[in-house]
Every structure is written in C-alpha cells, then in structure tokens.
Amino acid sequence: MTIATDSSGDFLSVLSKHAPSYLASTAAFARATRSLAPVAASGLYEPLIESTTILAFKFAHGVLVAGDRRATAGNTVVYERADKVIEIDERSIMAIAGVPATAWEMARILEHSFQFYRRSQLQEMSVEGKVRTLSKLLRDNLGMVLQGVGAVSPLFATHDGATGRIYFYDTLGAQFEAVDFTTTGSGAPAVRSVLHYVNRWSGRSLCTLGREESLLLALRALETAALSDTATGGIDHRHSVFPIIKLITAGGIETITAQELQDLFEGEVA
Amino acid sequence: MIDEPYRWVEAIANRREYIETELASGSPIVVLETREGLLALTLGGDRQKIFEIYDRIAMAAIGHPADIERLRMLALEVASTEGFTRSPGDVALRRLVSYSLAPAVKAAFEQIYNPPYLVRVLFIELGRNDVAHPSLLMALDYDGSFRCMIKGASPLASGIASTPRANEALQRMLTDYKEPASLRDACKFAARCWSASSLAGTAGESGIDPVIAPQKIEEHLREQSASGMLEAALLAEKQGSRVCFRKLTANELADVW
Numbered sequence: 001m002t003i004a005t006d007s008s009g010d011f012l013s014v015l016s017k018h019a020p021s022y023l024a025s026t027a028a029f030a031r032a033t034r035s036l037a038p039v040a041a042s043g044l045y046e047p048l049i050e051s052t053t054i055l056a057f058k059f060a061h062g063v064l065v066a067g068d069r070r071a072t073a074g075n076t077v078v079y080e081r082a083d084k085v086i087e088i089d090e091r092s093i094m095a096i097a098g099v100p101a102t103a104w105e106m107a108r109i110l111e112h113s114f115q116f117y118r119r120s121q122l123q124e125m126s127v128e129g130k131v132r133t134l135s136k137l138l139r140d141n142l143g144m145v146l147q148g149v150g151a152v153s154p155l156f157a158t159h160d161g162a163t164g165r166i167y168f169y170d171t172l173g174a175q176f177e178a179v180d181f182t183t184t185g186s187g188a189p190a191v192r193s194v195l196h197y198v199n200r201w202s203g204r205s206l207c208t209l210g211r212e213e214s215l216l217l218a219l220r221a222l223e224t225a226a227l228s229d230t231a232t233g234g235i236d237h238r239h240s241v242f243p244i245i246k247l248i249t250a251g252g253i254e255t256i257t258a259q260e261l262q263d264l265f266e267g268e269v270a
Numbered sequence: 271m272i273d274e275p276y277r278w279v280e281a282i283a284n285r286r287e288y289i290e291t292e293l294a295s296g297s298p299i300v301v302l303e304t305r306e307g308l309l310a311l312t313l314g315g316d317r318q319k320i321f322e323i324y325d326r327i328a329m330a331a332i333g334h335p336a337d338i339e340r341l342r343m344l345a346l347e348v349a350s351t352e353g354f355t356r357s358p359g360d361v362a363l364r365r366l367v368s369y370s371l372a373p374a375v376k377a378a379f380e381q382i383y384n385p386p387y388l389v390r391v392l393f394i395e396l397g398r399n400d401v402a403h404p405s406l407l408m409a410l411d412y413d414g415s416f417r418c419m420i421k422g423a424s425p426l427a428s429g430i431a432s433t434p435r436a437n438e439a440l441q442r443m444l445t446d447y448k449e450p451a452s453l454r455d456a457c458k459f460a461a462r463c464w465s466a467s468s469l470a471g472t473a474g475e476s477g478i479d480p481v482i483a484p485q486k487i488e489e490h491l492r493e494q495s496a497s498g499m500l501e502a503a504l505l506a507e508k509q510g511s512r513v514c515f516r517k518l519t520a521n522e523l524a525d526v527w
C-alpha cells in the first residue's frame with residue numbers, strides 16, 4: 001500500500017488531506033455569515049477600526065514589538081489581559097490588530113506552517129516566503145473582510161540574522177516593509193506621532209536606542225495612546241497588567257518580564 | 271498464486287529475507303538518556319538519518335532513503351495535523367506509531383503486489399518530568415511490528431542495527447550504561463557502541479565473538495571517521511521554546527574520537 005504524502009512543505013494542503021472537516025467548518029462559517037452583512041450588498045465596505053494598539057520599531061540590537069492588553073466589544077471592555085504579540089517561530093513575531101478569532105487562528109496557522117515547512121524541507125523558510133505566507137492568509141480572508149466580519153490588520157517582525165525587519169499589511173494582504181517603525185490599531189495615530197517625533201527630532205533616531213531606552217519609549221507610547229483611545233488598555237500597575245513587549249535580536253526572542261516593566265514604570269513612566 | 275494461502279506465506283517469507291538483505295549494510299543508531307535529555311547518534315555522511323518530527327519527537331532510521339522519506343513525511347503530517355486540530359500537548363508518540371504508522375507499514379509489507387517499506391526506525395519522545403508522561407522509545411520494523419522502551423529506574427539506552435549479530439553487539443555494549451552521563455561522555459560512549467555494532471555487522475555470520483575487544487572498537491571508529499561523519503541530535507527542554515530538538519554542532523562532537 002502506497003501512502004501518498006505531500007513533499008511541498010505546504011501545511012494547508014496537509015490539513016485539507018488529514019483534517020478536511022476542519023476546513024469544511026471554516027468554509028461553512030463563512031457561508032453562514034453572508035446573510036449578516038449588508039455591506040457587501042451595498043457594494044461599499046468600510047475597514048473596521050480595530051480596538052487595539054500595536055507597534056514595532058527597530059532599535060540598536062534588533063526589533064521591538066509591543067501591544068496593549070485590552071479587548072473590547074463596542075463600548076464594553078471584555079478582557080484586560082489579551083496577548084496580541086505572538087511568537088511564530090524562533091525569530092518571528094506577529095502582532096495582531098483586528099477580530100481576535102480570525103487573528104489568533106491566523107497566528108496559529110502561521111506558526112504551524114513555518115514549523116511544518118522547517119521540519120519537512122529541512123531548512124527554514126526565507127523571510128520573503130514567511131511574509132508572503134501571511135499575505136496569502138489575509139487574501140484568503142477577503143470574503144470575511146468584505147462581509148464586515150473578521151478583518152485583521154497585523155504586523156510581522158523578524159530577524160534575518162543580519163538585521164531586524166518589520167512588515168505591515170492592509171486587510172486585503174498587501175505587504176509593506178517599514179523602514180523605522182510601524183503601528184496599527186485604534187490607538188495608532190497617537191503612537192505614530194510619538195515615534196515620528198522621537199525618530200525625527202529627538203536628536204537620536206530609533207535605531208540607535210539601547211534596550212532600556214526602547215522599552216521606556218514603548219511603554220510611554222502605549223500609555224499616550226491609552227489617554228486618547230478608550231479601546232487601548234493603559235498600564236494597570238496595581239494588578240501588574242503591563243503591555244506585552246518582546247525583543248527580536250540575532251540571538252532569538254526575549255519576552256520582557258512584568259517585573260522589569262514594573263520597575264521601569266515606577267522609575268520612569270509613573 | 272495468492273489464491274493459495276501457503277503461497278502467500280511463502281511470498282511473505284521471501285519478502286522478509288529480501289528486506290533483511292537490503293538492510294544489512296545500514297549504519298546502526300544509538301540512543302542514550304543523558305543528564306541534558308535524549309541523545310541520538312549515528313555515523314553516516316551521504317545523507318541525514320536523524321530527523322525532527324514534532325516538538326518532543328524525533329526519528330532515526332536505517333534503510334532505503336526514499337522509504338525513510340515517505341515514512342518521515344507521513345509521521346510529520348499526522349503529528350502536525352494532530353497538533354494543530356487539537357493541541358501540541360496532545361501529540362503522543364505511542365498513538366502516532368500504534369494508530370497511524372505501524373498499520374500503514376504492516377499493510378505495505380503484506381500486500382504482495384506492492385512494494386514494502388525497506389526501513390527500520392527508532393522513534394524517540396522526550397517525557398515531561400512527570401510519571402504520566404515518561405520518555406519513550408519505539409522501534410518500528412519493516413513488517414509493522416513495534417516495541418516500546420519506557421523510561422524506568424535505569425536510564426534509557428537502546429538502538430537499532432542492521433543485522434541480528436550487530437544488534438546483539440550493540441545491546442551488549444549498552445548494558446554498561448548504568449547512569450545518565452553528561453552529553454560529552456554520552457557522545458563518546460554512544461560512538462563506541464556504534465563502532466562495536468558496525469564491526470559486528472560487517473563481520474557477518476562468520477562466527478566472530480560478538481564481545482569485541484576495545485582496541486578493535488577504537489580502530490574501527492577511527493577508520494570510519496575518515497570516510498564518514500558523526501551525526502547526533504539531542505531532545506532536551508529549552509527555555510522559552512516548545513521545540514526540544516537540536517542537532518549537535520561539530521564542536522560538540524569534536525572530542526568524541
């Protein structure tokens with residue numbers, strides 16, 4: 001008996017062969033939501049302004065990625081400890097802004113796709129390949145976006161061994177590489193202003209900042225966003241709920257501990 | 271021909287003899303429990319023989335490269351699908367081998383008109399530091415039969431070899447492994463076990479005493495090192511990562527000789 005296997009390294013085709021019911025249920029959900037969206041019938045669509053703030057910038061040793069912790073449904077705060085900065089592999093991070101169900105599922109598929117490719121092909125996927133894989137997932141989600149549900153606007157940050165790289169996407173999958181920084185979400189305008197000011201007029205560009213300076217800047221930028229955007233969670237130091245901040249360097253990914261963020265906050269931000 | 275049952279039995283016996291002949295030149299694989307984790311070591315050169323299957327599962331094989339690749343891909347696909355549709359913690363070697371791989375290999379062996387898998391595989395799973403999830407080795411043979419070795423009071427020490435004589439020499443050497451050693455010492459010991467097994471395998475059934483003198487083991491290891499390369503991998507807990515598999519570097523293997 002010959003067992004047919006797929007040597008292309010494509011995890012989605014493996015999933016369709018071994019777990020077709022999983023993909024069938026996803027397609028069934030997409031069909032069911034068609035009746036809920038008047039937007040598609042009108043021929044117009046408005047991108048959802050997602051309730052979050054995520055940011056990424058290059059610093060002296062690599063890339064810093066940070067995200068707030070709040071999840072909202074309209075005016076209601078649903079959760080204050082959401083993790084929006086997700087490690088995909090040893091040197092890649094995806095920060096999510098958008099509908100959590102879709103975003104987290106995309107992150108899961110991305111993580112499994114990269115690992116499956118590495119294990120099956122015995123080499124890591126190139127940075128360009130990783131960037132395009134996420135782009136394809138976003139494109140495949142187009143139907144949900146046009147119906148007004150499931151829009152996702154992520155950031156993707158990685159380190160290619162020599163330098164950090166940051167990419168941002170629109171909800172239809174177009175990818176753009178950021179030179180210095182990028183931010184997305186409902187609190188993004190405030191963060192963009194802060195990072196642009198620092199990068200342009202502070203006397204030191206972002207890519208020259210050291211580790212502690214970068215962490216401080218990320219904390220202050222998110223706290224600034226939280227002041228004007230109710231959908232962005234600020235720093236709740238009483239309950240030790242701090243933003244998630246991760247650093248990607250040539251050595252891998254480091255998650256900044258709550259204790260270190262608390263010490264920084266008490267000393268420099270509060 | 272197959273309408274007669276005894277013809278089928280004869281065909282199976284012929285298959286077994288054919289596969290054993292094809293596997294006879296394979297390079298042995300040694301697995302040892304070390305203080306850091308589970309070490310797998312072999313000597314090859316022309317192709318990779320130790321592979322990562324999932325976060326805590328690795329595979330090492332003797333046999334035809336194309337069949338090893340087919341089985342490896344199947345194991346990868348089943349493990350990855352399970353890890354995605356349920357969770358990475360639900361991927362278990364015992365279920366992977368018992369319910370997916372062994373039935374497929376057995377079916378291929380018994381279907382007379384189709385080619386069998388020319389492989390002998392050793393799967394390795396790193397346990398989780400609790401009694402319910404000990405480290406586990408599973409040896410899967412070309413006829414679909416498999417045996418399990420579970421971590422108990424004594425350290426895990428096992429391997430697979432190309433012939434019964436090579437296997438006997440290997441198992442005899444492994445009885446001297448009483449305690450988990452450091453990675454460096456375990457690599458040295460594993461290399462000597464490999465050498466003894468390889469020497470016994472090349473000697474054939476000529477009646478050479480399977481208890482091989484240490485000097486011959488060292489000489490054989492030096493001879494083989496000139497033409498082949500040591501390949502070793504470790505399954506060990508890594509902080510901040512679910513992935514436990516890593517290949518040992520040339521520096522880590524430098525003083526094995």
